[in-house]
Amino acid sequence: xxxxxxxxxxPSGCSAGYHLAKxxxxxxxxxxxxxxxxxxxxxxxSLESIQALSTMGIYPQDLKKLIVDYAPVHxxxxxxxxxxxxxxxxxxxxxxxPRFVFDQLLYEKAIDVGCVPLTQTISKKDGHLQTLxxxxxxLIDARGVSAGEVTAIAIRxxxxxxxxxxxxxxxxxxxxHFDHHLGVNGYGWIFPVATQGEVVKFNVGVxxxxxxxxxxxxxxxxxxxxxxxxxxxxxxxxxxxxHQETPKVYPLATAKKGNQVADGNILKIGDAANLTDPLxxxxxxxxxxxxxxxAQAINMSRSPEMAAENWQYLYEARFEADLRAGLRIRAFxxxxxxxxxxxxxMKHNPRVAAQxxxxxxxxxxxxxxxxxxxx
Ligand SMILES: Cc1cc2nc3c(=O)[nH]c(=O)nc-3n(C[C@H](O)[C@H](O)[C@H](O)COP(=O)(O)OP(=O)(O)OC[C@H]3O[C@@H](n4cnc5c(N)ncnc54)[C@H](O)[C@@H]3O)c2cc1C
Numbered sequence: 064x065x066x067x068x069x070x071x072x073x074p075s076g077c078s079a080g081y082h083l084a085k086x087x088x089x090x091x092x093x094x095x096x097x098x099x100x101x102x103x104x105x106x107x108x109s110l111e112s113i114q115a116l117s118t119m120g121i122y123p124q125d126l127k128k129l130i131v132d133y134a135p136v137h138x139x140x141x142x143x144x145x146x147x148x149x150x151x152x153x154x155x156x157x158x159x160x161p162r163f164v165f166d167q168l169l170y171e172k173a174i175d176v177g178c179v180p181l182t183q184t185i186s187k188k189d190g191h192l193q194t195l196x197x198x199x200x201x202l203i204d205a206r207g208v209s210a211g212e213v214t215a216i217a218i219r220x221x222x223x224x225x226x227x228x229x230x231x232x233x234x235x236x237x238x239x240h241f242d243h244h245l246g247v248n249g250y251g252w253i254f255p256v257a258t259q260g261e262v263v264k265f266n267v268g269v270x271x272x273x274x275x276x277x278x279x280x281x282x283x284x285x286x287x288x289x290x291x292x293x294x295x296x297x298x299x300x301x302x303x304x305x306h307q308e309t310p311k312v313y314p315l316a317t318a319k320k321g322n323q324v325a326d327g328n329i330l331k332i333g334d335a336a337n338l339t340d341p342l343x344x345x346x347x348x349x350x351x352x353x354x355x356x357x358a359q360a361i362n363m364s365r366s367p368e369m370a371a372e373n374w375q376y377l378y379e380a381r382f383e384a385d386l387r388a389g390l391r392i393r394a395f396x397x398x399x400x401x402x403x404x405x406x407x408x409m410k411h412n413p414r415v416a417a418q419x420x421x422x423x424x425x426x427x428x429x430x431x432x433x434x435x436x437x438x
Pocket of ligand 1: 070072073074075076093094095103104105107108109112183184185186187205206207208209217218219265268286313314315332333334335339344345346347348350395411
């Protein structure tokens with residue numbers, strides 16, 4: 064059995080730690096923060112994330128226990144401007160759960176199966192990672208975007224409302240907006256989070272890809288302000304808001320081409336391996352699954368070199384095709400009329416509408432959507 068340090072106890076690190084400790088390895092789970100801790104996020108636990116969590120023995124009933132106060136999602140809304148949008152009901156529930164609560168559930172799972180927790184910052188500068196890589200048989204680098212390549216930037220705020228000012232649809236619909244002024248590769252979201260009390264809470268934010276962001280020549284706080292003032296849905300919510308938290312800015316590590324996920328005995332997973340969805344910025348599902356596959360790569364290998372090769376193979380086999388399809392769809396969006404055209408097609412073709420909505424929710428792979436649009 065091997066000695067393994069997993070650095071970062073977000074969804075990817077907890078997943079890797081869980082599977083490796085269950086296989087009998089001696090796992091130290093290191094994080095710079097004490098848990099529970101917050102992570103700036105849209106808090107959307109997509110249908111794909113829910114499926115991925117079952118690999119860690121976390122099922123919808125476990126999430127339901129957590130969401131006494133939090134929100135189940137029954138509809139997905141896609142809008143490209145104030146004029147055109149599509150709302151699709153789903154028979155499967157997704158959830159919006161603050162990361163402070165959600166990540167703690169995964170952390171406890173990893174500790175319960177034997178991971179030894181350690182609070183420590185493993186910095187890039189002082190050769191700390193290399194020193195650790197000599198002390199342990201394997202390092203799993205799960206430090207999130209700080210260890211990956213920053214490809215996008217996002218901003219998130221929480222807004223509170225009086226429950227009676229909102230409709231049932233407001234409280235159960237996850238909305239994604241591709242508004243023109245966010246640039247052709249930017250997006251805004253409105254997710255209901257805590258919806259049970261008299262005062263309910265929404266997660267509202269904007270994300271934009273670095274190449275677009277540099278072209279727009281503005282800052283993300285300004286972009287967020289413009290989005291909430293000009294978008295019909297946010298303007299409607301803004302007129303009723305009781306309290307707005309100061310927005311927080313955070314980078315993202317979305318998919319990139321030619322991605323190398325292993326180096327010697329160091330295997331990168333989650334955001335550290337740029338596994339976030341290149342269209343929606345959703346990263347929890349791939350974070351959880353990458354922890355599983357990196358653990359499998361170690362379990363099926365006789366040496367660190369073989370594990371590195373096997374993890375690179377599994378990354379290419381399990382993630383790359385869909386991430387590439389996502390990048391291809393993103394490239395289409397640079398012709399902004401494509402967004403409008405897609406929503407028009409969705410309005411007239413229920414099958415395409417369901418495919419696209421479920422792809423954005425993470426249930427249908429992007430390459431299947433590309434095929435369904437072709438025929
Ligand atoms: C604004 C925003 C909105 C998003 N919305 C969604 C969404 O709605 N749904 C979704 O699925 N995804 C969303 N994402 C993406 C999602 O947050 C990430 O993909 C996901 O958190 C990746 O998990 P991870 O475990 O790889 O990294 P993280 O969750 O970032 O965890 C990394 C861990 O490493 C620790 N760490 C970092 N540096 C060090 C260090 N030097 N030493 C020790 N420990 C360290 C951190 O404390 C942290 O606990 C969003 C991202 C952003 C920025």
